[in-house]
Amino acid sequence: MSQYSIAVLAGDGIGPEIMQEADKVLSAVAERFGITLNRKAFPVGGYAIDNHGEALPATTLVGCEQADAILFGSIGGPKWDTLPLEQRPERAALLTLRSHFDLFSNLRPARIYPGLESLSPLREDIAKSGVDVLVVRELTSGIYFGQPKGREGQGDEEFAFDTMRYSRREIQRIAVAAFEAAQKRKGKVTSVDKANVLMTSRLWREVTEAVANDYPDVSLEHIYIDNATMQVMKNPAQFDVLLCSNLFGDIISDECAMMTGSMGLLPSASMNEDGFGLFEPAGGSAPDIAGQGIANPIAQILSAAMMLRYSLNQTAPADAIEQAVIATLEAGVVTAELLPASEQHRAASTSEVGDEVVRQL
Amino acid sequence: MSQYSIAVLAGDGIGPEIMQEADKVLSAVAERFGITLNRKAFPVGGYAIDNHGEALPATTLVGCEQADAILFGSIGGPKWDTLPLEQRPERAALLTLRSHFDLFSNLRPARIYPGLESLSPLREDIAKSGVDVLVVRELTSGIYFGQPKGREGQGDEEFAFDTMRYSRREIQRIAVAAFEAAQKRKGKVTSVDKANVLMTSRLWREVTEAVANDYPDVSLEHIYIDNATMQVMKNPAQFDVLLCSNLFGDIISDECAMMTGSMGLLPSASMNEDGFGLFEPAGGSAPDIAGQGIANPIAQILSAAMMLRYSLNQTAPADAIEQAVIATLEAGVVTAELLPASEQHRAASTSEVGDEVVRQL
Ligand SMILES: CC(C)[C@H](C(=O)O)[C@@H](O)C(=O)O
Ligand SMILES: CC(C)[C@H](C(=O)O)[C@@H](O)C(=O)O
Numbered sequence: 001m002s003q004y005s006i007a008v009l010a011g012d013g014i015g016p017e018i019m020q021e022a023d024k025v026l027s028a029v030a031e032r033f034g035i036t037l038n039r040k041a042f043p044v045g046g047y048a049i050d051n052h053g054e055a056l057p058a059t060t061l062v063g064c065e066q067a068d069a070i071l072f073g074s075i076g077g078p079k080w081d082t083l084p085l086e087q088r089p090e091r092a093a094l095l096t097l098r099s100h101f102d103l104f105s106n107l108r109p110a111r112i113y114p115g116l117e118s119l120s121p122l123r124e125d126i127a128k129s130g131v132d133v134l135v136v137r138e139l140t141s142g143i144y145f146g147q148p149k150g151r152e153g154q155g156d157e158e159f160a161f162d163t164m165r166y167s168r169r170e171i172q173r174i175a176v177a178a179f180e181a182a183q184k185r186k187g188k189v190t191s192v193d194k195a196n197v198l199m200t201s202r203l204w205r206e207v208t209e210a211v212a213n214d215y216p217d218v219s220l221e222h223i224y225i226d227n228a229t230m231q232v233m234k235n236p237a238q239f240d241v242l243l244c245s246n247l248f249g250d251i252i253s254d255e256c257a258m259m260t261g262s263m264g265l266l267p268s269a270s271m272n273e274d275g276f277g278l279f280e281p282a283g284g285s286a287p288d289i290a291g292q293g294i295a296n297p298i299a300q301i302l303s304a305a306m307m308l309r310y311s312l313n314q315t316a317p318a319d320a321i322e323q324a325v326i327a328t329l330e331a332g333v334v335t336a337e338l339l340p341a342s343e344q345h346r347a348a349s350t351s352e353v354g355d356e357v358v359r360q361l
Numbered sequence: 362m363s364q365y366s367i368a369v370l371a372g373d374g375i376g377p378e379i380m381q382e383a384d385k386v387l388s389a390v391a392e393r394f395g396i397t398l399n400r401k402a403f404p405v406g407g408y409a410i411d412n413h414g415e416a417l418p419a420t421t422l423v424g425c426e427q428a429d430a431i432l433f434g435s436i437g438g439p440k441w442d443t444l445p446l447e448q449r450p451e452r453a454a455l456l457t458l459r460s461h462f463d464l465f466s467n468l469r470p471a472r473i474y475p476g477l478e479s480l481s482p483l484r485e486d487i488a489k490s491g492v493d494v495l496v497v498r499e500l501t502s503g504i505y506f507g508q509p510k511g512r513e514g515q516g517d518e519e520f521a522f523d524t525m526r527y528s529r530r531e532i533q534r535i536a537v538a539a540f541e542a543a544q545k546r547k548g549k550v551t552s553v554d555k556a557n558v559l560m561t562s563r564l565w566r567e568v569t570e571a572v573a574n575d576y577p578d579v580s581l582e583h584i585y586i587d588n589a590t591m592q593v594m595k596n597p598a599q600f601d602v603l604l605c606s607n608l609f610g611d612i613i614s615d616e617c618a619m620m621t622g623s624m625g626l627l628p629s630a631s632m633n634e635d636g637f638g639l640f641e642p643a644g645g646s647a648p649d650i651a652g653q654g655i656a657n658p659i660a661q662i663l664s665a666a667m668m669l670r671y672s673l674n675q676t677a678p679a680d681a682i683e684q685a686v687i688a689t690l691e692a693g694v695v696t697a698e699l700l701p702a703s704e705q706h707r708a709a710s711t712s713e714v715g716d717e718v719v720r721q722l
Binding site: 085088090091095120121122123124126127143144146149150151153155156157158159160161162163164165166167168169170172194195196197198199200202203204225226227229230233234247250251252253254255257258259 | 446449451452456481482483484485487488504505507510511512514516517518519520521522523524525526527528529530531533555556557558559560561563564565586587588590591594595608611612613614615616618619620
């Protein structure tokens with residue numbers, strides 16, 4: 001019997017509540033498919049700062065190292081925003097995990113589900129045009145990690161600096177991830193850069209073009225980041241896979257998430273070359289609605305499905321979860337933010353949504 | 362009598378056609394307000410490459426130096442896209458002009474005009490919520506110009522790098538520009554950064570907070586660039602002035618422009634500390650529609666109005682042009698892209714729009 005161990009890092013804000021629902025769903029698929037999913041919880045983020053003095057305690061890191069995958073909730077909140085940059089949850093935990101495990105390949109799907117078009121901030125005809133984008137974002141290099149990074153000088157001439165840096169190898173492996181993904185989708189990669197200004201973008205373009213030669217069945221286009229933010233708004237259905245550097249991917253993936261109008265439905269995967277990964281919802285920790293039982297657990301549940309698919313190679317359970325989620329949406333068992341004002345009375349709670357996904361399984 | 366000299370750089374694509382209409386309008390206001398606007402045309406961009414061997418010939422630069430302001434059309438096109446980065450129109454002409462004249466302060470207004478809401482790619486209720494944003498973008502520093510910038514190494518480990526760099530002084534002067542602008546508008550500055558990742562953004566935040574102390578009547582908020590691209594889509598009416606670094610301003614100003622759905626209406630100003638400036642439409646050179654007499658000249662005409670207002674201190678003629686443009690829009694004398702499919706037959710040509718603005722003056 002297949003056995004896996006999963007490090008569960010629920011974190012802050014709505015993290016713990018939505019993680020509980022993903023946990024229910026994992027128990028249900030484990031039973032149905034006869035696999036063992038050993039889950040072990042570890043502290044992370046603001047919660048870990050408050051209880052263990054740092055955002056990523058050593059025990060948590062070791063727990064992750066011993067696991068086959070990390071299921072991550074969400075971290076951060078106003079309480080920890082005044083800490084020095086290096087100690088804050090986002091940097092100290094999330095960026096450290098990404099870099100420690102070399103999780104260079106970040107997949108962020110964004111689609112507008114049929115029936116949920118009216119949630120999109122886009123004009124109806126655009127929202128209904130069949131939007132289904134996968135942002136493939138490089139996650140362990142670029143201006144996030146490039147050295148040198150610092151501050152120098154005095155008075156008015158004091159200056160700060162960050163380095164955007166990409167090697168051929170780094171670009172190559174993320175480009176390969178994008179082309180592989182496109183092969184299983186609509187066969188189109190749009191690479192986002194700023195090659196009219198940045199040297200890193202020039203190299204990015206060169207390498208993606210070289211990689212494209214190995215994928216004759218996938219088309220490649222290039223688009224400037226400024227134009228990309230426009231096109232995502234004007235005609236998002238033109239895109240299949242958007243291949244981005246770390247910073248541009250941060251920006252574009254959030255724009256794509258918002259375009260769906262249903263952030264609470266969007267999962268993400270961050271993986272390394274061995275298939276080990278961290279799986280987390282696209283939305284944040286939403287401290288404003290935490291603890292009220294109204295947060296949407298679907299993004300967390302779909303993150304668990306991505307984990308099964310990509311890190312554990314368990315395709316059937318992953319498919320089953322995704323189908324159960326679609327059935328849950330179709331049955332109208334959804335949290336308040338997915339409903340129009342006139343239908344708020346029939347909003348389901350966080351745990352009711354989780355229960356329904358389990359029932360649909 | 363007030364006398365000014367203006368360097369006119371029409372450039373490529375639709376540049377020359379729309380410039381011709383701005384020229385008509387300038388002649389008309391000059392006569393009406395009794396000012397002399399001496400205009401002198403200079404080659405720039407792809408046109409200059411083809412005819413003079415470089416995108417910014419020395420005579421053009423000298424012509425700009427001798428003028429009180431630069432009225433710029435648009436440059437670039439597929440024909441020159443394969444040139445090395447340093448020789449391409451955008452970099453060799455536009456970025457060189459910005460840096461040569463220290464045009465650090467870039468103002469990019471974006472509003473959704475009443476009656477034109479249906480052009481916006483945003484949902485109707487959002488498009489009608491009263492969108493009127495001014496992006497204030499730093500234009501001569503940041504990752505566009507930071508050193509070192511280059512390429513090193515061999516094989517797979519070859520890498521490229523760009524430097525994002527900001528000094529206190531550079532941040533201060535653009536922050537002042539944003540607060541000054543906000544004082545004349547709704548009194549709200551939203552500063553866009555990525556302070557959870559970038560050292561330059563940390564300094565950016567510090568300096569804008571210090572500058573804010575001098576403007577007690579203006580409020581200051583900070584937003585991360587990824588969240589900003591989401592908020593511009595979800596609720597653009599919340600913004601008044603968006604203060605951005607060079608790269609983030611490039612991205613956000615284009616998103617704001619697209620959000621209006623009427624790029625052909627948007628002017629921009631790029632100024633230095635002496636009030637000298639370059640004024641150009643927000644849209645590009647649109648080679649696909651060039652030479653057909655269908656391009657919208659309004660953005661170029663409004664750029665001329667900004668020039669009168671900001672560089673020449675001629676408020677009354679600037680107001681008059683802006684009012685004439687509004688009257689022209691209200692009269693429905695507009696180019697095809699502003700009309701729904703069913704009304705394309707009544708589209709005005711480029712020169713008909715220019716003539717109407719002159720008539721309304
Ligand atoms: C929290 C922050 C550092 C992070 C990032 O910029 O990568 C977040 O925005 C994300 O996209 O996961
Ligand atoms: C052409 C390009 C270099 C330029 C920029 O990025 O600044 C353009 O996009 C702009 O915004 O004026």
